[in-house]
Amino acid sequence: MLPHNSLVVFVALTLLSLPANVHSATVSSTVAQTFLGIGGSGAWWPHDLFDFPDSVRQNVSSLLFSESGLGLSSYRYNLGAGGVGVSNPVRAPQTPYVSPGVYNFSADPQGTYFLQQASDFGVPGITMFLNSAPAPLTSNKASCAGQFVTGDGPAYATYIVDVAEHWREAGINISYISAMNEPDSSFGPMPCGQEGMLVEPNQRAEVVSSLWNELNSQGLTSAIGILADETSQTSVAPAEYPDWLPNVGDMVAHLVHHAYDFPSDANYLAYVNAAHAASNGKTTWMSEICCSLGTPAGTGRGYSQGFDPTHVDYINNALMFSGLVFQSFVIGGEAHYDFWTLLSNAIGCEPLSSSTCATTANSNGWTDGMIYYDPDYATNGNHELYLVKHFWTYKHFGNFVKPGTQRHPVTGSDANEYTLVVSNSTTYSVIAMNPNATASTILLTFPETICSTTGFRTSASEDFSTIAKATGSGSSWSLPLSATSLSTYVFNRGVC
């Protein structure tokens, strides 16, 4: 038996020898937001991928929409405007619009193919979004560089709702419409790099109310929600809300924004608060982001060119993007997150001439994809898909932040924004990021007895690899986080 004093010394030494990077925190029993979706857009890669061999197209659909892949619960179908004035054919989707009330639903077979795929895989949240009205309905009769024509709202809305209704009757549940993606730019001058249509803030109410009236007349207001206004920057949107939102706020399902200003946490929260104040508490959604370099902890964020699967190490930039998701969910309290293009040909190098092309940073490409493909596929026949680390990190959110799951805030002086706890009726899942170059552990106290079941980790050397489950018992569990990694630990509600 140890003398009393030795025991005290032993205990003290044990406490002192705990690594400094052990963080304790408490999981709240009170839930915050209920999640609605994790997704991305079908722009502009369907134009190319439609031409790939069917086995590869099937693989793409499975990588995006099945649980063995990203498990996306949201897909944004880009309803094309015909590409008039757009120089890049990949970014010039056809439109079914022929003339008022006359449609060619065989148009844009590329976009509608992957729309059908999303539906066939059971993606629950399908949004139809438009960068521009069809050329005949814009100020300059082109699909970019022009402006929404005041008074054309009803014609624009009839077209949009007719198209949505066509696909719904074909069994594809389009459940949201966004009629003005980035209305703050026309994307001119011509020739343009993409479709776009300026909708001045004081024109946006007409777009929303016309859409609502048309949905109402077709009996679809409860089936299809209106998303607006997809302004590209959180710093710009609140100043514009007074110009359009007051009269149409009740017609909007969710206030939807992009975040190309890459706001700080304080500014993100300020945006969400301003949006709530301007709309009687409407929920906000993050519906488009891409194209930033930067470190896991978030320094260096900002819209910029550069393909970065690696950035020093084959994980860092993917963790930076994960940090943006945590920011939206944990800081902003938002319920839905969409990345931008999902697939991209902006790899910035030639994969057939360099075996390290797809895994090495370069300044010619863009970080706007989770899966890359060869821009020269049509001439060199290369139909390979190149998954970057962003695919594996986004999979944690796609697989576990399912519609209907709820967030439990994590509290305590040691808590940080990179710990996301969600639950459903049977399960708790903890998605936790360690942006640091040294390993750490989080000790979590849950509001009830749970039982650790499994874990998954993405790190420099692992792609959603199965790892040892969390250790502990009852309501107290220890979750190891290896250096620069994203982990998910899963628990059953109830005793082991």
Ligand SMILES: *[C@@H]1O[C@H](CO)[C@@H](O)[C@H](O)[C@H]1NC(C)=O
């Ligand atoms: C409809 O669009 C398809 C695909 O572009 C095209 O082949 C076809 O000719 C169009 N039909 C009409 C009637 O314009």
Ligand SMILES: *[C@@H]1O[C@H](CO)[C@@H](O)[C@H](O)[C@H]1NC(C)=O
């Ligand atoms: C579309 O929604 C209806 C009604 O909610 C549902 O019964 C049907 O299964 C859905 N179809 C698909 C393909 O998800």
Ligand SMILES: *[C@@H]1O[C@H](CO)[C@@H](O)[C@H](O)[C@H]1NC(C)=O
């Ligand atoms: C799908 O593509 C990925 C990435 O290139 C590849 O690892 C996988 O083997 C492919 N799966 C099938 C079934 O082709």
Ligand SMILES: *[C@@H]1O[C@H](CO)[C@@H](O)[C@H](O)[C@H]1NC(C)=O
């Ligand atoms: C709860 O979440 C777990 C983990 O994602 C999932 O396997 C399970 O099917 C979900 N249960 C329900 C009832 O949705």
Ligand SMILES: *[C@@H]1O[C@H](CO)[C@@H](O)[C@H](O)[C@H]1NC(C)=O
């Ligand atoms: C990473 O390092 C920062 C700064 O030292 C620290 O506050 C944070 O808790 C660390 N995060 C993890 C997960 O270890």
